[in-house]
Amino acid sequence: QKEVEQDPGPLSVPEGAIVSLNCTYSNSAFQYFMWYRQYSRKGPELLMYTYSSGNKEDGRFTAQVDKSSKYISLFIRDSQPSDSATYLCAMSLTSGGSYIPTFGRGTSLIVHP
Amino acid sequence: SAVISQKPSRDICQRGTSLTIQCQVDSQVTMMFWYRQQPGQSLTLIATANQGSEATYESGFVIDKFPISRPNLTFSTLTVSNMSPEDSSIYLCSARALEYQETQYFGPGTRLLVL
Numbered sequence: 001q002k003e004v005e006q007d008p009g010p011l012s013v014p015e016g017a018i019v020s021l022n023c024t025y026s027n028s029a030f031q032y033f034m035w036y037r038q039y040s041r042k043g044p045e046l047l048m049y050t051y052s053s054g055n056k057e058d059g060r061f062t063a064q065v066d067k068s069s070k071y072i073s074l075f076i077r078d079s080q081p082s083d084s085a086t087y088l089c090a091m092s093l094t095s096g097g098s099y100i101p102t103f104g105r106g107t108s109l110i111v112h113p
Numbered sequence: 114s115a116v117i118s119q120k121p122s123r124d125i126c127q128r129g130t131s132l133t134i135q136c137q138v139d140s141q142v143t144m145m146f147w148y149r150q151q152p153g154q155s156l157t158l159i160a161t162a163n164q165g166s167e168a169t170y171e172s173g174f175v176i177d178k179f180p181i182s183r184p185n186l187t188f189s190t191l192t193v194s195n196m197s198p199e200d201s202s203i204y205l206c207s208a209r210a211l212e213y214q215e216t217q218y219f220g221p222g223t224r225l226l227v228l
Contacts, residue, residue, distance in 0.1 A: 008153060034216060043117070043205055043219035044156070088156070099209070100146075101217065103156040 003027055006089055006104030015113050019076040023089035023104045026070065030091040033065050034101065035074045038086045047087075048074065079111045115140050115208050117220035125226045126196055133192045134223045136206030141186040144209040146217065147179070149202045156205065162189040196227045 006023045013019055021035075032051055036044035048063040050056045056063045062075040072091070076083055086108050090101040116139040126132050136145065145162040160168040160181055168181035183189040193200050206220040 004155070006155075032216075036219075041222075041224075043221045046114075046216055046218060049216050100158060100161075105153065105155045 003102050004089065004091065004104040007107055008105050010108040010110055012110040012112065013079055015079060015081060015111055017079050017111070019074075019079050019083070019109060019111075021074040021076075021087050021089075021107050021109070023072050023091075024070055025072075025091060025102075027091075027093075027102075028067070028070065029093050030102075032092045032099075032101075033063070033072050034090040034092075035061075035063055036088040036090060036103075038088060038106065040085075044088055076109075079109075081111050081113055084109055084111050115142055115210055115218045117206055117208055117218055119206050119220040119223050121223060122221065123224040123226075125228065128197050128227055130196055131192055131194045132196065132225060133190050134204055134206070136189045136191070136220055138187045138208045142208035142210065145183060145189045146207040146209075147181060147189070147191045148205040148207060148219075150205055150222070151202050159191070159204075162191075193225065196225075198227045201225055201227045 004025045035048040037047045038044040050063050053065045053067045060077045064073040086106040088106040089104040092099050092101040118137045120135045147159040148156045150156050158171050159174045160170040162168050162181050162183040164183045178194050180192045203222045203224050205222045207217045209217050
């Protein structure tokens with residue numbers, strides 16, 4: 001079993017839809033959770049960063065962490081064609097441990113007009 | 114945040130040759146890393162580039178194949194040596210932000226094709 005599981009998709013949705021992207025993980029020691037967005041032929045860019053459990057909102061994006069279920073989600077409201085990209089989840093250990101994040105494979109999202 | 118640039122952005126190389134990729138960060142960062150990204154796969158950490166000392170390599174990666182330098186806080190190079198078609202991949206430079214030690218920023222990547 002991989003440490004971080006992420007469905008590669010592609011996930012295709014119409015413009016304006018609510019998108020839900022998810023990752024599961026096996027290491028309960030992870031405390032820091034991140035979502036990166038990677039456009040075609042570009043490097044990943046940090047989209048959302050959360051510590052421990054709970055929700056974090058930034059504009060149309062909401063990151064949710066459920067540590068009891070070892071499950072994290074990224075919600076995109078009112079999705080736009082410009083949101084079409086690959087979304088990678090990443091997570092790392094608590095302070096004092098290694099900060100090297102473990103990445104998921106990424107989910108390819110296509111938002112069509 | 115840190116802005117990271119890489120050179121070259123892409124290259125096509127013959128097997129048996131070597132390619133050096135340069136990474137420049139626009140501000141001082143604590144740590145720099147080199148990743149490999151193959152289609153449909155997660156990012157794989159090759160090594161941590163340490164300033165003024167030998168890089169720390171992950172399992173499966175060795176210095177003879179991927180020599181790395183980091184002469185100062187904002188610059189690093191990765192060399193892919195004695196290339197084979199299996200080395201065809203995207204190579205990404207990454208740096209850890211000063212303000213959020215748990216997150217990393219990435220360069221645009223170098224797309225390498227080995228024939």
